[in-house]
Structure formats: structure tokens, C-alpha cells
Amino acid sequence: MAMGVPHPMMKDAPPANPPVARFYVDLLSVLQAKTEGLRSDAENRELEDLLYQLRMRILDLKPAPEATDGPRP
Numbered sequence: 001m002a003m004g005v006p007h008p009m010m011k012d013a014p015p016a017n018p019p020v021a022r023f024y025v026d027l028l029s030v031l032q033a034k035t036e037g038l039r040s041d042a043e044n045r046e047l048e049d050l051l052y053q054l055r056m057r058i059l060d061l062k063p064a065p066e067a068t069d070g071p072r073p
Helices: 018-033 040-058
Strands: none
Touching: 018 040
């Protein structure tokens, strides 16, 4: 949801939150490092592919526009 992907139970997609999305992808990287040597070759390929796709998607994220009350001095 931090990437702005709509949830089936929601009408609208939530706004993207790149810092939170990046945190969860980094957390998945920690899991990858902690389980090194315990995964099969197929699991390694799948995890590496997933991390690559998520990182590329984060690069395309734009944060939600912030509401402004007018020009700032």
C-alpha cells in the first residue's frame, strides 16, 4: 500500500509513500541477508527478481502532493 497500489476493499488507491515503501523493501533485503545459504536456487532467483522489481518501482514513485495554504514567505 505504500507504493500506492489499490486494495480490493478500497475505492481509491492510497497515495504513494516512497520512504515507507523503501523501508519495507530494505527490510526484505535484510531478510535476504539473514537467510543466505538457507534458500534453494529457485528461491534465490525469485527473491532477487522480486527485490529488483520493487526497487525499480520505487524509483518511479512520486510522493502525494502536499496541500498548501498559499505561497510561503
